[in-house]
Amino acid sequence: MDTRDAISDFLTTRRAKLTPEQVGLPDFxxxxxxxxxxxxxxxxxxxxSSEYYKRLERGNATGVSDAVIDGVSRALQLDEAEHAHLHDLIRAANAGARPQQRRPVRKTQLTSGMRQTIDAMSTVPVFVQNxxxxxxxxxxxxxxxxxxxxxxxSPPANAARFVFLDARAQTFYRxxxxxxxxxxALLRAEAGRSPYDRQLSDLVGELSTRSDLFRKLWGAHDVREHRTGLKSVHHPVVGDLDLTFQAMDLVSDRGLQMIVFSAQPGSATHERLQLLANLTESTAERASR
Structure with a gap:
């Protein structure tokens, strides 16, 4: 990813969403x-100064301080995720590192202790992603x-490929x-954190080539954190599920995020999730005989 272009495009798209009235300026x-x-x-x-900001929006981030980032974030009314993304982009631009010097190490498996922990969480679904x-x-x-x-x-399964390239996703995600x-938005935020991740660049290139919708959304430069929310899905066996989720960064396995799903006790989703657990256990028992 060209960090100069990324800074320019991000600031331009944020600026385009605001009006003078929204930032307290008169509209003449x-x-x-x-x-x-x-x-x-x-x-x-x-x-x-306007010249300083113009230089920044052209992607020239040399010497940009945290105070400047805070000022621009305040002016553009960036949320926490957007502010962090701008900081990541400017940090990458100032680092001036070449791609071969910044190869990120991506974990492909958990430590044995964390593996044991998620296996012990038998009553809730757990999903770990990078x-x-x-x-x-x-x-x-x-x-x-x-x-x-x-x-x-094909390993590794990837949520973005599933959502944009697999027709089943449109039924699975309600x-x-x-x-x-x-x-x-999650991939765009990761691109800011890891601008020289070749596998991420390849993924974005593949999705941009194969999905018009992905290409359109990627051009919007929206970013987002993935911490908590509601996931509404249609499971092919037990039907509709409305699951709350909590996402946690793993300190023991840096670069990985654990997402735990749950349902309100006594709800239809809770009963269907228990049914799925029972069916899964029965299938495993039959397979082990």
Whole structure:
């Protein structure tokens, strides 16, 4: 990823979403050549010269301080994920590292202790992924929940490939359109953290070539954190499930994120999840005989 272009495109797309009124500036009218704020208006709200901001929006991040990042973030009303993404992009640009010097190490398996921990969590589905959204590990119930994604997939199974390239995803995710935006926003954030990850670049290139929707969403430069929320799916065996999730970064396995799904006790989803657990256990017992 070209970090100069990424900085420029990100700032431009954020600026286009705002109006003078939203940032507390008067709108004197007149024809605007592009939607949103002018560069001079961003600079005014951020407390810097217009030339300095223009240089930054062209991708020249040399010497940009945390205070400048905070000022721009405030002017563009960036949320926490967007602020972190801008910081990552500027840090990468200032590092000036060449791709071969910045090869990230991607873990492909858990430590034995963490593997034991997720296997012990037998009443809830657990899914472990890396920043590229590769499936690194699941517990038994997690594999049963995401069987549509994991079964018959060439390793490593990848959530983005499933969502954009597998027709079953549109049935599995009941809010498939929202899921597509979330997936792209997560990958865009990871691209800011790991701009020289060749496998991530290959994944983005593949999806951009094979999916018009992915290419459109990627161009929006939206970013997102993946911490908590609701996942509504249609499981091919037990039907509709509305699952809350909590995502946690693993300190013992850096670069990996563990996602734990659960259901409200007494709800239909809770009963169906228990049914899935029982069916999975029965199948495993028959297979071991």
């Amino acid at each position: 009218g007149g024809r605007r050549r592009v939607p949103g704020l002018r560069r001079e208006e961003v600079a005014l709200v951020a407390g810097m 920043g590229r959204l590769d499936a690194v590990a699941t517990n038994t119930l997690g594999r049963a929940l995401f069987s549509e994604m994991l079964d018959d997939a 809010d498939w359109e929202a899921q597509t935006g979330q997936i792209v």
